Amino acid sequence: MIPIKNFLTSTQTVKTTTQIFQNFFSSQIKSKENSKKQNEDIPIKPYFDKVLILKEQTINKTDSGIYIPDSIIKKVDRGKVVAVGEGRVNSKGIRGTLSVKKGDIVMLPHYGGDSIIYKGIEYLLFPETDLLGIFEK
Incomplete structure (x- = not known):
């Protein structure tokens, strides 16, 4: 027993x-x-036409748990806009408006942007003209 x-x-x-x-x-x-x-309350305010972005991580695992090699994944660099500047002032002294706003998901170029690390989280700072597009919801 x-x-x-x-x-x-x-x-x-x-x-x-x-x-x-x-x-x-x-x-x-x-x-x-x-x-x-932390991402929502970041105390960094970009100047002029700069946009602060939190880059999304690439998911390399299927729902069933299979890992996909980086060589197979077609990467689309995208990120969430965390903060935006007030816009660039033109030669007439008029401040232009930006096309992106906080919370937008944007398409990023593969290279470029300035890396900023705040509280262990990496952000990217781009001029608005370097962004490739906005993902519509």
Whole structure:
């Protein structure tokens, strides 16, 4: 006979495993929420026609968990606009308006932009004219 003290039922094992996963994923979700709050409250205001962008990470894993090599992925560089400048002043002294606004998802060139690291998060600073387009929702 198996001693009852050392025997662990399958339902107890499932509960324990479920609790472990819930604790792990809830901490992951909280860290993502904190990083979102940091992104929204960034105290950097770009000058003139500059746009501050948080570049999106490329997903190289399918829904079923298979990793895709970088050589196969056709990368589209895109990012979320976090802050925008007030616009460039022309020769007549009139300030122009920008086409992008905070929260827009924009297409980025493969090269260029100035890298800014704030609280461990990398942002890119581009002139508005270097952006390739805006993704419509």
